[in-house]
Amino acid sequence: MNYTEVGTEPESKIDIILTAAQKRLGLFGYEKTTMQEIADDIAMSKAALYYYFPDKESLFKAVLENEQNEYFRLIDQRLEGLKDAEKMITNLVDQRQILFQRFLNLGKFRVADNHKMKPLLKELYKNLREKEISILTKIFQQGKDDGIFGFDTAGETAILFSDMLQGIRIVSMKRLHLTEMSTEETHNMKVAIQSTTKIFINGLKYNALHNIKK
Amino acid sequence: MNYTEVGTEPESKIDIILTAAQKRLGLFGYEKTTMQEIADDIAMSKAALYYYFPDKESLFKAVLENEQNEYFRLIDQRLEGLKDAEKMITNLVDQRQILFQRFLNLGKFRVADNHKMKPLLKELYKNLREKEISILTKIFQQGKDDGIFGFDTAGETAILFSDMLQGIRIVSMKRLHLTEMSTEETHNMKVAIQSTTKIFINGLKYNALHNIKK
DNA sequence: ATCTGACCATTTTGTTTAAAAAGTCAAAAG
């Protein structure tokens, strides 16, 4: 099209590429998506893609970074205005669950064929974890300042909690077929995570009541 | 040797085979251990192994079942005489950690190359989990009866706790090289598990204090 | 009843070759 669309922001070329790459990644995963296919999808030459991104990895890294930013944007939005540390935690946990669903659909966790993707994902995941722990640390610290949570250090507690959530997710996943995940199974996982979160929070409350530091 | 050793139980052939298989499994894992090698280790022909075990899988399954039985024997021993539910839980967690170390050395969790072992391990692991949950359920129920724990059902709580422990273990593992595990890293994992256990237990105590069912 | 060497069947591993995909670049288009 040689005219600017009306009533909608003209997407930048980079965004067009990212969107196409995101679709392919979600449908087929990293290895089953070729640069040529992405180029064809948006009526571009493959060489043009390399004008915007130095290599395939950078392109898909950008796609995943987009996803990640969107997640933290939503988290901020959800936590905005909340004063109660417990509510903030449960909200974050819920949102995390939604992100997880998206990443599932996005093929991020298609463990089967992500041999090549691993180094890419590792770095990205590390970043995700760090940011999440940073948010959790603030919330836990606030809960301590308000006198409802008790623990030694907020940072360590945040790490424990984050790892625990991640662990339950993995264990739940392992118990079913990696290819599919029914709504019921998703629900069971959600309940498990919520129940454990509840107990964990109550554990911190117990500590506060009994002046337990560690 | 054609004489019976003095002062020591003459090991049965089956035990000799199992011991050799266990050593190899610990050093090299399932796939990197051949029946021929085991046979050579104990100066036997490969065919003789097949006289005692119908196939490779059965042999290694027997090895792992041995390990598992040993674990539960130690658990029973440790819990014997304990009345306090909290102490029982922490004891079980400690013992579990030791089992995990052994299984690590034994190559059980060498995720890298256990493609073939999976069906075998899956069944065995399911059994381990069920027994463990059964023990945990009893302990939790006792804690509830004693009025120190609060929850809806002991069984569900046991499952949550078991999955949580397993999850933390996996997450800790993932963060380091699969091939090696230093004593420091082992220690960190142990601390993480103990801390989380503490918080979980306190969460149940909190529930008891506040008459929370769910 | 226990064990063996020789044997078979299946899997795994290497090797070669062809196709596909990643990545480059000089030059064209606007």
Added chain:
DNA sequence: CTTTTGACTTTTTAAACAAAATGGTCAGAT
């Protein structure tokens, strides 16, 4: 000057095949 392209090179994957290794069997020896 920025963006885009077709033609090109290099690297990676896939297929096909042969060779080696391994699991498993069996008649017969001890």
